[in-house]
Amino acid sequence: xxxxxxxxxxxxxxxxxxxxxxxxxxxxxxxxxxxxxxxxxxxxxxxxxxxxxxxxxxxxxxxxxxxxxxxxxxxxxxxxxxxxxxxxxxxxxxxxxxxxxxxxxxxxxxxxxxxxxxxxxxxxxxxxxxxxxxxxxxxxxxxxxxxxxxxxxxxxxxxxxxxxxxxxxxxxxxxxxxxxxxxxxxxxxxxxxxxxxxxxxxxxxxxxxxxxxxxxxxxxxxxxxxxxxxxxxxxxxxxxxxxxxxxxxxxxx
Amino acid sequence: xxxxxxxxxxxxxxxxxxxxxxxxxxxxxxxxxxxxxxxxxxxxxxxxxxxxxxxxxxxxxxxxxxxxxxxxxxxxxxxxxxxxxxxxxxxxxxxxxxxxxxxxxxxxxxxxxxxxxxxxxxxxxxxxxxxxxxxxxxxxxxxxxxxxxxxxxxxxxxxxxxxxxxxxxxxxxxxxxxxxxxxxxxxxxxxxxxxxxxxxxxxxxxxxxxxxxxxxxxxxxxxxxxxxxxxxxxxxxxxxxxxxxxxxxxxxx
Numbered sequence: 001x002x003x004x005x006x007x008x009x010x011x012x013x014x015x016x017x018x019x020x021x022x023x024x025x026x027x028x029x030x031x032x033x034x035x036x037x038x039x040x041x042x043x044x045x046x047x048x049x050x051x052x053x054x055x056x057x058x059x060x061x062x063x064x065x066x067x068x069x070x071x072x073x074x075x076x077x078x079x080x081x082x083x084x085x086x087x088x089x090x091x092x093x094x095x096x097x098x099x100x101x102x103x104x105x106x107x108x109x110x111x112x113x114x115x116x117x118x119x120x121x122x123x124x125x126x127x128x129x130x131x132x133x134x135x136x137x138x139x140x141x142x143x144x145x146x147x148x149x150x151x152x153x154x155x156x157x158x159x160x161x162x163x164x165x166x167x168x169x170x171x172x173x174x175x176x177x178x179x180x181x182x183x184x185x186x187x188x189x190x191x192x193x194x195x196x197x198x199x200x201x202x203x204x205x206x207x208x209x210x211x212x213x214x215x216x217x218x219x220x221x222x223x224x225x226x227x228x229x230x231x232x233x234x235x236x237x238x239x240x241x242x243x244x245x246x247x248x249x250x251x252x253x
Numbered sequence: 254x255x256x257x258x259x260x261x262x263x264x265x266x267x268x269x270x271x272x273x274x275x276x277x278x279x280x281x282x283x284x285x286x287x288x289x290x291x292x293x294x295x296x297x298x299x300x301x302x303x304x305x306x307x308x309x310x311x312x313x314x315x316x317x318x319x320x321x322x323x324x325x326x327x328x329x330x331x332x333x334x335x336x337x338x339x340x341x342x343x344x345x346x347x348x349x350x351x352x353x354x355x356x357x358x359x360x361x362x363x364x365x366x367x368x369x370x371x372x373x374x375x376x377x378x379x380x381x382x383x384x385x386x387x388x389x390x391x392x393x394x395x396x397x398x399x400x401x402x403x404x405x406x407x408x409x410x411x412x413x414x415x416x417x418x419x420x421x422x423x424x425x426x427x428x429x430x431x432x433x434x435x436x437x438x439x440x441x442x443x444x445x446x447x448x449x450x451x452x453x454x455x456x457x458x459x460x461x462x463x464x465x466x467x468x469x470x471x472x473x474x475x476x477x478x479x480x481x482x483x484x485x486x487x488x489x490x491x492x493x494x495x496x497x498x499x500x501x502x503x504x505x506x
């Protein structure tokens with residue numbers, strides 16, 4: 001049996017010295033990996049330099065990435081090479097990546113130029129022009145301006161790659177919201193399940209995660225809550241045991 | 254003898270799950286601290302959770318911060334409490350902090366509204382209105398938009414605090430540029446020395462820093478290059494020895 005686990009948070013470069021980083025300690029992903037390693041399951045572990053790594057183990061293969069683009073390439077390569085019983089995608093992936101940075105002066109110039117040229121309210125296509133016609137290849141953005149305008153563009157949904165390449169694998173997705181009702185968290189998780197063809201979603205709320213506590217709801221394809229756990233350890237056990245028992249029953253069939 | 258050393262890179266929150274981070278491993282600051290600790294100098298060490306920390310030592314007092322604001326508060330507190338022979342400010346401090354985030358839709362609405370209201374090319378004051386009149390208290394920015402517009406505002410210059418509170422201390426500043434000529438690097442470092450009332454500046458270029466190599470120029474108040482070193486270890490020795498000998502000579506006086 002072989003599983004693929006992602007953990008930690010991606011970061012997207014603004015310039016050579018600055019990035020936008022998604023915080024994620026990788027601690028839950030790390031615990032999940034340990035549960036599989038304890039059962040002698042081969043684990044391909046995709047993580048970041050900053051995240052917590054599982055202790056070395058002959059069943060563990062680690063791969064470090066930084067950006068969403070590197071993550072995409074690494075997953076494509078692994079998914080094309082190995083057959084996975086399950087993919088547990090706990091990594092916090094950047095939804096946006098910096099496309100363009102303007103000093104306040106540049107930004108005024110560009111936007112005033114656009115308005116003069118169009119002579120009407122601007123629309124989305126006009127804004128797109130802003131990021132494609134101007135060039136920014138600064139190695140380190142000068143701090144010689146009062147404001148910076150950073151335009152970020154959506155990254156492709158990495159999770160959707162997984163079932164595209166391996167429709168048969170069991171996909172566990174993660175949905176993190178911040179300070180919402182349980183109802184709205186579960187509803188969003190169910191939607192995410194459909195959009196990404198996940199088999200399970202771990203739904204959790206940052207406002208309910210502390211050093212000692214991590215409240216999570218593990219939801220199956222029918223949208224039912226398989227379990228509610230209150231610590232990373234219990235969540236890791238629930239996720240690993242669910243996958244392990246699914247795998248065992250698929251062998252029996 | 255007591256010194257204050259800062260190391261690592263600050264990060265500025267965009268929302269509860271994302272930050273803009275200045276990359277800095279803190280390795281050079283860590284080596285500098287070790288040189289002082291080896292000479293039984295008390296070191297107050299201000300750093301970040303991600304950066305490399307010196308090994309525990311009875312002369313070492315560590316303080317962790319994340320944002321530029323936290324750094325400012327921590328330095329104010331320490332500088333008011335303790336008298337330092339030197340302050341070695343190697344931390345990479347964010348020049349900008351997120352002031353406002355707009356979805357593409359919001360941004361269009363706001364900017365079109367501004368143009369309609371002013372009916373002339375916009376200026377800096379108009380843009381300031383953009384960040385003060387609109388409210389953004391989103392806990393996690395929704396990814397349900399094609400583009401995000403992030404407006405960043407300049408942070409106060411933390412380094413300038415140091416001599417304001419302790420005019421007598423020896424201040425070592427750091428200037429990092431990316432892929433410039435040696436001449437332009439030295440010129441910028443000299444300017445930074447004047448603006449920040451530093452006594453020494455370590456000027457370095459990210460393009461000349463690799464795993465094994467770290468080229469740096471150590472410049473004194475007169476703008477003279479006291480030394481050029483090619484490794485972090487040699488830079489750390491040069492900086493610590495310069496401060497230690499200055500301190501010894503000031504005792505003899």
